[in-house]
Amino acid sequence: MWNPIEGAPREELEKLQAKRLRDTVERVYHLVPFYKKKFDELGIKPAHINSVNDLKNLPFTTKQDLRDHYPFGLFTVPMDQVVRIHSSSGTTGKPTVVGYTRHDMGVWKEVMARTMSMMNVGPGDVVHNAYGYGLFTGGLGFHYGAEEVGAAVVPSSGGFTKRQLLLMKDFGATVLCSTPSFALHLAEVAKDEGYDLKKDFKIRAGFFGAEPASEGLRSALRDAWGLVYIEAYGLSEIIGPGVASGCPYGNLHVFEDHFIPEVIDTETGEVLPDGQEGELVFTTVTKQALPIIRYRTKDITVLHREPCECGRTITVMESVKGRADDMLIVNGVNVFPSQVEHVLTKLEGITPNYVIVLDKKGVLDKLEVWVEVDDRTFADGIGALETLKTRLQQEMLNDLYINVRVKLVEPKTLERSMGKAKRIIDKREAEGLKS
Amino acid sequence: MIRKYGIKQLSIFLENRKGRLLEVTEALKDASINIRALALAESAEFGILRLVVNNPEKARSVLSSSGFTLKEQDVFAVEVPDEPGGFYNVVRILTENDINVDYTYAFVGGGKKAVLIFKVPSEMVEKALDVLSQGGITLVEPMFFYD
Ligand SMILES: [Zn+2]
Numbered sequence: 001m002w003n004p005i006e007g008a009p010r011e012e013l014e015k016l017q018a019k020r021l022r023d024t025v026e027r028v029y030h031l032v033p034f035y036k037k038k039f040d041e042l043g044i045k046p047a048h049i050n051s052v053n054d055l056k057n058l059p060f061t062t063k064q065d066l067r068d069h070y071p072f073g074l075f076t077v078p079m080d081q082v083v084r085i086h087s088s089s090g091t092t093g094k095p096t097v098v099g100y101t102r103h104d105m106g107v108w109k110e111v112m113a114r115t116m117s118m119m120n121v122g123p124g125d126v127v128h129n130a131y132g133y134g135l136f137t138g139g140l141g142f143h144y145g146a147e148e149v150g151a152a153v154v155p156s157s158g159g160f161t162k163r164q165l166l167l168m169k170d171f172g173a174t175v176l177c178s179t180p181s182f183a184l185h186l187a188e189v190a191k192d193e194g195y196d197l198k199k200d201f202k203i204r205a206g207f208f209g210a211e212p213a214s215e216g217l218r219s220a221l222r223d224a225w226g227l228v229y230i231e232a233y234g235l236s237e238i239i240g241p242g243v244a245s246g247c248p249y250g251n252l253h254v255f256e257d258h259f260i261p262e263v264i265d266t267e268t269g270e271v272l273p274d275g276q277e278g279e280l281v282f283t284t285v286t287k288q289a290l291p292i293i294r295y296r297t298k299d300i301t302v303l304h305r306e307p308c309e310c311g312r313t314i315t316v317m318e319s320v321k322g323r324a325d326d327m328l329i330v331n332g333v334n335v336f337p338s339q340v341e342h343v344l345t346k347l348e349g350i351t352p353n354y355v356i357v358l359d360k361k362g363v364l365d366k367l368e369v370w371v372e373v374d375d376r377t378f379a380d381g382i383g384a385l386e387t388l389k390t391r392l393q394q395e396m397l398n399d400l401y402i403n404v405r406v407k408l409v410e411p412k413t414l415e416r417s418m419g420k421a422k423r424i425i426d427k428r429e430a431e432g433l434k435s
Numbered sequence: 436m437i438r439k440y441g442i443k444q445l446s447i448f449l450e451n452r453k454g455r456l457l458e459v460t461e462a463l464k465d466a467s468i469n470i471r472a473l474a475l476a477e478s479a480e481f482g483i484l485r486l487v488v489n490n491p492e493k494a495r496s497v498l499s500s501s502g503f504t505l506k507e508q509d510v511f512a513v514e515v516p517d518e519p520g521g522f523y524n525v526v527r528i529l530t531e532n533d534i535n536v537d538y539t540y541a542f543v544g545g546g547k548k549a550v551l552i553f554k555v556p557s558e559m560v561e562k563a564l565d566v567l568s569q570g571g572i573t574l575v576e577p578m579f580f581y582d
Pocket residue numbers: 247248249250251253308309310311312
């Protein structure tokens with residue numbers, strides 16, 4: 001354990017959280033007009049916030065709020081105290097911008113060091129970091145964490161798969177940090193290149209995040225590399241990677257002395273008790289440049305507060321099940337597009353383009369997944385394609401508990417018929433409107 | 436043998452959608468590519484168009500940039516007399532040697548000859564070429580198809 005607070009008695013932790021929360025609330029109320037206005041509208045004064053329990057009275061902050069105050073409108077420090085700026089690409093509208101003071105960078109290093117310490121990564125370890133370096137927080141976040149614990153970092157970033165494999169082998173990398181899909185891609189290319197993954201490489205731990213991963217993908221990575229799979233969870237609005245980290249027992253621990261988690265009903269905004277599924281919300285309590293009150297992540301998960309076998313007492317969150325925005329209800333079953341994506345990725349190791357089409361057949365909902373066949377997945381045989389289709393349908397039934405009809409389509413069909421980058425077509429709504 | 440007799444076939448994934456076949460052939464026509472042999476396999480929803488053309492490299496890049504999903508496949512061709520039993524002789528030799536045929540298609544060449552194109556599992560190609568040539572079957576070199 002990097003920091004004893006991770007295993008401290010809950011009362012001690014909550015006392016610390018309460019103190020930090022009060023400081024943060026004072027800070028944003030007096031320094032950010034956006035928060036002052038929101039607090040005033042609700043009749044809340046910083047003095048009303050005395051414990052973590054009072055958190056539920058505070059207003060939410062959304063991604064839209066960040067965009068509305070682009071670029072620096074929610075910062076609580078003058079720009080001469082900001083030492084780092086990251087930004088997420090905005091596919092719709094403006095990008096979101098996050099800033100760090102020197103103190104914030106310290107917080108980030110601390111939580112990333114805790115992440116690395118989940119597998120006792122330290123001096124002597126060679127950390128191969130294949131997360132992208134740049135505006136995305138993944139690359140630099142893991143970089144600082146590995147340096148902080150005294151490991152040797154290889155900042156390889158993405159791309160150049162064959163060269164990465166060569167360096168991993170020759171430098172004797174013991175830890176791999178990457179997206180799970182890239183780790184699988186590395187494994188596949190390594191096999192094609194004639195490497196023996198377990199003999200030629202010494203990877204003992206993998207820190208995987210930035211995208212959802214099915215259990216199938218996780219066990220494929222464990223088997224291929226012979227590594228311990230550590231899930232990394234984070235989002236740039238909160239700090240980047242390092243918001244929560246998996247432990248060797250497979251529990252995802254939230255570093256809640258810095259980021260207090262809540263789970264709410266996504267419709268009503270009401271706080272849900274532990275064990276119930278809902279939208280994850282974070283309040284940062286140690287950040288200076290961009291503290292955030294009750295940030296709605298849109299991630300659907302469940303919180304647990306029982307101590308873990310690893311000795312940590314901090315809250316455990318389940319792996320994110322999907323996005324609040326994306327949840328579909330099909331014949332009464334909750335379905336997330338991410339689950340569909342998992343199945344597609346699991347079978348082919350790559351994510352093909354796909355679109356989910358929902359329609360009505362009589363009174364029943366009908367779900368189709370149109371999957372683009374590209375040069376990588378195209379097998380030159382009718383039988384092989386039919387088998388692929390049947391397997392996908394079977395896997396969807398296993399994972400989603402509903403019957404899905406898979407249709408294999410040519411590339412760009414989806415764009416041509418649906419407009420660009422739309423993943424879900426819900427014809428049920430359109431018909432409802434007509435009648 | 437593969438080096439000498441291997442022929443590059445292009446397999447193209449097609450949805451069963453009106454006009455799709457037209458679009459492939461149009462793209463090839465516009466690039467002045469000549470189709471020397473073709474076969475279409477289909478299921479209820481999709482099909483695979485298999486082509487041997489006079490310039491596989493160019494065809495590949497033209498079709499790729501037109502957004503078609505395709506795969507280059509090694510096949511081989513034999514020439515038989517255009518008369519009863521011509522096809523039989525070839526298939527018999529392959530069967531006697533336990534070589535499974537994934538698919539085959541034929542076209543009538545000039546004069547009294549027919550040309551047959553075969554796809555067998557890749558690890559079997561060398562053996563197939565050996566036994567056919569020993570069995571007195573005429574193998575066709577790629578130059579017959581290419582410019
Ligand atoms: Zn644990």
